[in-house]
Amino acid sequence: MTEQQNQGRLTSRSIRSFVIRNGRLTKAQAAAMDMLLPRFGIEFDENQQLDFSTLFTSQAAPVWLEIGFGNGDALLDMATRYPDTNFIGVEVHEPGVGQALMGIESLGLTNVRIIQHDAMEVLEHMIPSAALQRVLLFFPDPWRKKRHFKRRIVQTEFIELVANKLEIGGVLHCATDWQDYALWMLEKLNASDKLKNNSASGNYSPRPDWRTNTRFEQRGERLGHEVCDLLYTRI
Numbered sequence: 001m002t003e004q005q006n007q008g009r010l011t012s013r014s015i016r017s018f019v020i021r022n023g024r025l026t027k028a029q030a031a032a033m034d035m036l037l038p039r040f041g042i043e044f045d046e047n048q049q050l051d052f053s054t055l056f057t058s059q060a061a062p063v064w065l066e067i068g069f070g071n072g073d074a075l076l077d078m079a080t081r082y083p084d085t086n087f088i089g090v091e092v093h094e095p096g097v098g099q100a101l102m103g104i105e106s107l108g109l110t111n112v113r114i115i116q117h118d119a120m121e122v123l124e125h126m127i128p129s130a131a132l133q134r135v136l137l138f139f140p141d142p143w144r145k146k147r148h149f150k151r152r153i154v155q156t157e158f159i160e161l162v163a164n165k166l167e168i169g170g171v172l173h174c175a176t177d178w179q180d181y182a183l184w185m186l187e188k189l190n191a192s193d194k195l196k197n198n199s200a201s202g203n204y205s206p207r208p209d210w211r212t213n214t215r216f217e218q219r220g221e222r223l224g225h226e227v228c229d230l231l232y233t234r235i
């Protein structure tokens with residue numbers, strides 16, 4: 001399915017945190033979309049909540065969900081480091097999905113599934129309440145201009161949705177290299193009555209050692225940007 005067709009299947013949400021870019025698929029990515037998406041992908045279905053016990057080989061393992069995994073740098077790294085955890089990656093950009101599928105195959109990972117769709121809709125329609133141990137949001141599009149702030153994925157509605165899908169004690173982990181967005185996230189997340197900042201001072205958290213240095217993080221570093229991690233626990 002092309003990105004345009006996929007976008008056509010999106011439901012009623014009017015303001016989205018992404019625009020579908022017409023990036024060309026490499027031959028290998030196109031082949032991965034044909035051959036591997038049926039194996040490792042989950043079709044978006046707004047009428048079907050997922051049953052995690054039938055999705056993965058390791059049925060009872062905790063599930064972490066990554067939103068906007070890009071090319072899958074962090075997703076593949078986490079799935080390799082934590083074989084006893086199951087991962088769902090959600091991304092709309094088709095070349096990135098193709099690339100991640102190639103990685104899943106070449107690394108022989110059995111604990112990753114991919115959904116090519118808007119994460120807001122996936123969370124709302126397909127993820128059962130209190131089902132996730134972690135939600136990861138690394139280097140989301142910062143939407144720098146004021147008139148685009150409404151497109152930032154971290155909004156009160158997003159925070160409420162994520163909080164409802166996290167188990168008690170589960171963690172939302174965000175990272176960004178855009179200072180203005182970091183502050184925006186901090187203010188909105190600190191205002192949630194369902195999430196508690198892991199930083200006792202109510203500020204940013206230290207970067208966890210294991211967090212992968214993704215493509216977008218490397219770009220930020222080249223530009224001299226400071227990176228902020230924000231970790232919140234579902235209470």
Ligand SMILES: C[S@@+](CC[C@H](N)C(=O)[O-])C[C@H]1O[C@@H](n2cnc3c(N)ncnc32)[C@H](O)[C@@H]1O
Nearest residue numbers: 017018068069070091092118119138139214216
């Ligand atoms: C700046 S990139 C960061 C990619 C990756 N996390 C990294 O650190 O390299 C943001 C990604 O989020 C994806 N994205 C934005 N909004 C999304 C949404 N609502 N659902 C799924 N993916 C989304 C974009 O397609 C893009 O690939």
